[in-house]
Amino acid sequence: MNLLDIIGGLFPNTIAFYIAGNVFADILYISILIVMIAILAAALSINQAMRSVLRLTNPKVLKEEQNAATARRIVRKKYWSDAWNYFMGLKPIEQEKSLIIDDHQYDGIVELDNPIPVWFNALFYSTVVFAVAYLLIYHVLGWGLNQDQEYENEMARAELAKKEYLSKTANLFDEHTIEPDESGSLARNGEPLFATNCAACHGMVGEGGIGPNLTDRFWIHGGEIKDVFRTIKYGVPEKGMVPWEQTLTPGQIAELSNYILSLRDTRPPNAKGAEGVEVAAYENERNPAPANGEERAAAVGEGNG
Numbered sequence: 662m663n664l665l666d667i668i669g670g671l672f673p674n675t676i677a678f679y680i681a682g683n684v685f686a687d688i689l690y691i692s693i694l695i696v697m698i699a700i701l702a703a704a705l706s707i708n709q710a711m712r713s714v715l716r717l718t719n720p721k722v723l724k725e726e727q728n729a730a731t732a733r734r735i736v737r738k739k740y741w742s743d744a745w746n747y748f749m750g751l752k753p754i755e756q757e758k759s760l761i762i763d764d765h766q767y768d769g770i771v772e773l774d775n776p777i778p779v780w781f782n783a784l785f786y787s788t789v790v791f792a793v794a795y796l797l798i799y800h801v802l803g804w805g806l807n808q809d810q811e812y813e814n815e816m817a818r819a820e821l822a823k824k825e826y827l828s829k830t831a832n833l834f835d836e837h838t839i840e841p842d843e844s845g846s847l848a849r850n851g852e853p854l855f856a857t858n859c860a861a862c863h864g865m866v867g868e869g870g871i872g873p874n875l876t877d878r879f880w881i882h883g884g885e886i887k888d889v890f891r892t893i894k895y896g897v898p899e900k901g902m903v904p905w906e907q908t909l910t911p912g913q914i915a916e917l918s919n920y921i922l923s924l925r926d927t928r929p930p931n932a933k934g935a936e937g938v939e940v941a942a943y944e945n946e947r948n949p950a951p952a953n954g955e956e957r958a959a960a961v962g963e964g965n966g
């Protein structure tokens with residue numbers, strides 16, 4: 662560890678910056694610094710001594726010097742107070758007579774015609790300038806965006822962000838990981854998808870047609886969400902059910918699966934007859950969160966029977 666590190670540690674970013682890192686150069690620089698400080702101190706004390714001599718030998722010079730300084734101070738003070746009065750529109754009390762409005766007096770009470778303060782006028786004129794600049798920038802030259810354009814920009818940006826988010830999350834679903842969506846929002850999004858893609862074969866409300874009824878408890882390929890997801894994704898081509906893997910994103914298939922789950926037991930009119938095997942109790946029906954242990958045992962017994 663050299664001098665540089667020690668001083669750098671004590672005074673980070675200050676004196677260490679000027680130090681060379683070589684011990685001899687360091688010592689030289691520090692000595693020069695000390696000598697310069699000593700010379701400065703010496704000069705100050707010589708100045709003091711000279712003034713003491715002057716006070717004894719020629720006090721008039723010192724007196725004149727002092728008077729000049731006082732005069733300068735007074736002028737400076739007046740300059741600032743004048744400037745302040747001008748800015749605030751104030752008149753010194755001795756000029757008040759000139760402000761009196763002659764025909765506005767009654768019973769010795771007079772009215773003064775005080776000028777509008779400069780600060781107020783400055784503010785007023787700056788609003789005018791601002792308004793003109795604003796008009797030009799936002800409405801004539803079109804350099805700035807007005808509220809509507811800003812709103813549209815924000816919406817477009819949000820739309821992009823949404824797309825990006827969806828393209829990232831859409832692929833999080835597959836037939837092994839999908840779970841029923843408790844919030845119901847996926848099912849809601851699935852409804853229009855179903856109407857455009859599936860209703861032709863499964864009916865507008867899933868009652869069945871060319872394809873089987875999706876609202877009953879009978880399933881050819883299984884009625885749990887994972888089964889439904891798999892059926893939609895890979896289809897049953899030999900039976901006329903299209904594989905949707907290429908057409909829909911995994912996110913859309915998840916929405917459709919949840920929508921189909923939400924159709925369970927809706928008993929639409931003109932429902933197609935049962936096909937496949939009945940599912941007596943679905944996964945989420947087999948394990949309800951019962952209030953007490955007995956009910957739970959009963960529910961489990963039922964599921965097994």
Ligand code: HEC
Pocket residue numbers: 855858859860861862863871872873875879880881882883889892893897900901902903905917921936937
């Ligand atoms: C061209 C007609 C057609 C279209 C369009 C169609 N399906 Fe199907 N779907 C079928 C047929 C036919 C079956 C029965 C397959 C079988 O018998 O194995 C079926 C079966 C299914 C099953 C399994 C039913 C069960 O009992 O296991 C589900 C779930 C399903 N479709 C969902 C969809 C969804 C969701 C869409 C829209 C994205 C869709 N289908 C579009 C004809 C179609």
